[in-house]
Amino acid sequence: MKIALLGYGKMGKTIEKLALERNHSICYTTSSGVDVEQLKQADIAIDFSIPSAAKENITSALQAQVPIISGTTGWLDHYDEVVKTCEQENGSFLYASNFSLGVNLFFNLNAHLAKLMKGHEQYQVSLEEIHHTQKLDAPSGTAISLAKDIIDHSSLKDWKLVDENEKTDKKTIPVTAKRIENVSGTHSITYSSVVDDIEIKHTAHSREGFALGAIIAAEWIKDKKGVFSMKDVLNLNNL
Secondary structure (H helix, E strand, O other): OEEEEEOOOHHHHHHHHHHHHOOOEEEEEEOOOOOHHHHOOOOEEEEOOOHHHHHHHHHHHHHOOOOEEEOOOOOHHHHHHHHHHHHHOOOEEEEOOOOOHHHHHHHHHHHHHHHHHOOOOOOEEEEEEEEOOOOOOOOOHHHHHHHHHHHHOOOOOEEEEOOOOOOOOOOEEEEEEEEOOOOOOEEEEEEEOOOOEEEEEEEOOOOHHHHHHHHHHHHHHOOOOEEEOHHHHOOOOOO
16 A cells, blocks of 8 residues: 555654554655645545644545544544545545554453443542653543543543543543653543442553554445444444
8 A cells, every 4th residue: 555644753754664564654744734636646644643633634525535444543533524524525534532542442441341330339430541752632532531431331421631530520521641750541430339349451552563554444435335443444433
């Protein structure tokens, strides 16, 4: 495949390295605006840009009839608009808050645990995420996805970003976000009671897991039409 990289920072460069190893080519890179004529040369575009650029990048690709996947977080207020554009253009779009194959398996584990814990009101759930200091949004998109999955499968109503040890009401998930130098990403969900804790945790060791997942998603979506997620790529919808 000929790949356009919209966002050519650390993640973009990691995707480039792994894509070349998988015998793909990089036909266009940009970190500031999109040249539509160059974009049209691509078989697929991969967006790992910044929140303020993501909507324009994705829309440009869809209007150019180039399938696009995006791993940029912090722009989801515009998600429904992008879905509408994709449908209008009969395009191909896949968004994931996290492309790591392990994290997407972790999403399913988290949802299943939330189902198991429903009704056990003696447990208070909390969520912690840790990322590198260059990450612009907090909490992470992955943390928000995890919180939403817990809410969808429990009696909880909302989540709230809090300082460490800050309390919330019983129907709200407290989410703690920490920024530490050279951390690729850690997400922990803990159910605490007076007598015990139950914890699940995912720890990333490098960016390569995210980059590989993005390339696999790009390979999967190339000849498809519609709006998809990593659940479709990994065939997790019926688990």
